[in-house]
Amino acid sequence: MSARQAVYNIGYLDEQTKRMIRRALLKAVAIPGFQVPFASREVPMPRGWGTGGVQVTAAVIGEDDVLKVIDQGADDTTNAVSIRSFFASVARVATTTRTDEATIIQTRHRIPETPLSEGQVLVYQVPIPEPLRFLEPRETETRRLHALEEYGLMFVKLYEDIARFGHIAKTYDYPVLVGGRYLMSPSPIPSFDNPKMHRNPALQLFGAGREKRIYAVPPFTSVESLGFEDFPFEPQRFDEPCALCGSTGGYLDEVITDDAGGSMFVCSDTDHCERTATRSGTESATGTEAIA
C-alpha cells in the first residue's frame, strides 16, 4: 500500500481563513497605506520567512495565475524556490521567473527592474510594517499618531541623520507617504526601488505575518519618499555596469570573488540580468541592433 499523501485545500489555507484575509485586503485597498490587522495563521515556514506574503498570495491566487517569487531580486535562492514550489503544489499554479509573464509576483525586499504592467499583483513580504516602530514602541501610540497624521517623529529622525552624517543615511525601508495621507513602510526594499512604487500600474499588497498586518497601495497611487526641500530624497545610484550582463541603471549586489578583497557588482534582479545577457549575446552574434 502506498503512503497516503496529505491533501490540502487549494491554496493551502482553509476557506474561512481566506475570507478573513480577503476582507482585510479589500479594506487595505480602500484605505491606501493603512495597516489592517488580520488573524495571521501558521503556514509551513517560520514567522519572519515571508508568512505574511504567503498568506496574502494564498488568498489571492487561482489556478489560472502565473506566479513568480523573488528573494532580494533572485529567483533561485532557497526562500524563493521553496515558496514557488509550495504554491505549485498546493495551488497548482504555473510558475515563471520572467517578470513580464507573471500575474502575481511575491517579493522579498526588491521590486523587479522590468516595469510592471496593469493587472499584475506585487505581494511584499514585510517584517516590520510600522514605520514608526523604532521611534515609538507602543502600538497604541503609533495608531494614534497615524490617526492624527502626526509624522513629526519621522522627520526628526531624518533631520538627525542630516545633522550627524550630512545626508539622510537610510538606504532601505525608506519611509513613504501614500496618497498624501499615510506614512508607510515599503518593507526593506532598497531606497533605489522607492521611485518605482509611485503611480505603479500594478496592485501592490503587503503582508506582515508575524506582526499580523496587511496593507496595500492601489495602482496609480502617489507614493512619495520623505525628504526636505534642501535635502530631498535621493535614491541610491550605481556608477558601474553589471559585471555579468553589462546593463546600467539596475540595482547591483556586491559579490565577493576571492580572499584577497576581490569583488564584482552584479544585478540583484536575476531575471533582468539573464535576459539582458541573452539579448546582448544574440545581438553580438547576429550583429543587429535591438531597440530596447
Added chain:
Amino acid sequence: MSTAARTPTIPAPGFADPTRDAQRAFRAVLDALAHPTRSYPLGGPAQPPPALGRGLGAVALTLLDEGCATWLAGPLGTDAETATWLAFHTGTRLVTDPADAQFVVADPASLPPLARLRCGTDEAPHHSATVLLDVRGATGTARFSATGPGIDGTADLTAPWADAGFLPQWTANTAAFPRGVDLLLVGEDTVAALPRTTRLHPRPEGEA
C-alpha cells in the same frame, strides 16, 4: 406564486466549486476596488435566491461568514428565502440596525443615508461598512467623472443607480477619509466599486 410557496425547506445550492468560484469572485471584487469605476465579470451560483441574484449571491458567498454582521435592506430584509440561503451557506449574522453591519446589502431605493452606516474611527477606519449595492435594472441617467487612487487620471462612471441625493452624500463620505464606507456595485454578472478614496464630479448631460 406566494413567498411561502417559493421558500424551499432546503436552500438552493451555492457555488458549484466553492474554492475556485470564490477565488475568481474575490479577484473580480479586488480588481474592481483597485480600479474604481471599472466593471469586472462575475460568475455566480446557478440558482441564487431571485431577490439576491447571481452577482450578489457570488459576493455574499465569497465574503460573508459567521465572522461578520450583515444587514439586508428593504424588501431583501423580509425575504425568507434569502435569509435561509445566507444562513445555510455563509452563517453570517443578520442584524436589524444598519449601523451595526460590516456588510450592507441594499438596492438603490432601500439604501439608507451613507452617514447612518458604520464609517470606522480615525484609529480604526477599517471598521467600516462595505455596501453591496444591487444595481440590476437601474434606469437612471447620472454620469460622473471620477478621480483618485486606482484611476489613471480621470475615469467616466455611468451610474444609473444614483439618484440626485447620492453625490452630496458621496462627497461627504470621501471628505471624511480615512473614515468612510466603500461601495461595491453588483450587477447580475458584473461588479464595479467605489472605495472611499474615489472622488466624483458631476458631468453635464450630453457631454461626450
